[in-house]
Amino acid sequence: MKLIDSHTHVQLKQFNPDRDEVIKRALEKEIWMVNVGTTRKDSQAAVDLCDAYPEGVFATIGQHPDEREVFDYDWYVKTGKHAKVVAIGECGLDYFRVEPHLFNEERERQIELFEQHIALAIELEKPLMVHCRDAFSDVKSVIKKQIADMPAEVPGILHFFTGTKEDAKTFLDFGFMFTFGGLITFNREFDEILRYIPKERILLETDAPFVAPEPYRGKRNEPSYVIEVARALAGVRKAPFEEVCKQTVQNAKSAFGIK
Template identity: 40%
Template sequence: MLIDSHCHLDFPDFAEELDAVVDRARQAGIGRMVTICTYLTRFDRILAVAERYDDVLCTVGVHPHQAAEEFAVTTVEALVERSRHPKVIGLGETGLDYFYDKSPRDQQQEAFRRHIRASLETGLPLIVHTRDADSDTMRIVKEEAAGQPVKGLLHCFSSGRQLAEEALDFGFTLSLSGIVTFKKSEELRDIVKDVPLDRILVETDAPYLAPIPYRGKRNEPSYVAHTAACVAGVKGVTPKELARVTTENFFRLFDKAAA
């Protein structure tokens, strides 16, 4: 089976046909889907989706775009408390986005630090969003870790080789989205060639970033099979082997999901 390690099933894009979207994923061999939290104040909505389907899990966290809007409610205590639910397997998505700068950078950074502290307290992995913030991302993780192990992944990885190597050296995993299938993504595919197979996950980030041949359309979890096939080709393994390895990687990182 394959696992879509990052999608947004609570988004309005899926409201009219969520059952059909989940059913298509199942028919495509997607064994688990993780619906990702971006607003702490909307956590109940994310959790409701996860509780509706046996094969959907979720996270709790605040996207850097919402760091300012949700700053007051984004406390370590709030994250830890919500993470106790059996369906919650990770913290995020959190991180830094200096491309859009929708929240002041100091608030993005502090919110990110709070997620890292919650990760250290709970042992749950971080789901990290980083865009045009390569140097600050791992610096902040290392500062908060202070020598302690932190589990996590860089979601929708599309940054440069230096960040990839630094994250891998720290023990993080890289999650690959439909971007890896795009014609312009030759540099990313070159990086992926050198990433160990046991440190790769695949995702859709649905409803965004649909892979070839669906680029420009609404993405959905079933399409992760196309991303996985591309990654398999880059790594020189069969799609079946890529599915097996990435599934093992997922349950090793998100060990609460395997409990």
């Protein structure tokens, strides 16, 4: 394959009209994808896509911190044993929309949910796909307590990284990898961190259908657009495009155990 979109959501309703065409468009360009679950229902949908496409389509299963459904641990254990489920998540902490008067209650709920995902990842020996928004201190604290028991080679992937150098260093010390998406094609605030993180720890993502890269801003994102993220990363790091493609594919295969 030429590229791997390490975090996308083609199972979501935005792709109902043309899902197969979107997937085939990516596969024809030698772009593989990891469809990331955010609820039990769309985690199952992501797994179903793995079964529909023998090559190039993988899944993660988990519950986004904003989602309030009951976390069915036993179902996730059973489903997580599927050979093409390559990580646990999207999980983590998101305090962005939490009302101040509900903060303590919501923080406690999200941390408990996150800890269940970590236990699941440890049991299944699979990496975490971590979402963190306005919550780096707590995410670091929760992971630090469990890191010794997490998969040693790549314990987790920090999705859509927007943290500081200090945050990056902590997660590098944990052994994590980092995904970057469409934002780096038009927002120069990430250039310094993109040069700071070692090339062996960077993955590419689209987060489709959200956050389309240039030149597709304002449109529905899709996995085939990950090539624009690769071009942007090559430009920031002043590295050959083909080298970026090769390195990020190697990184994704290592992170997810993809052969």
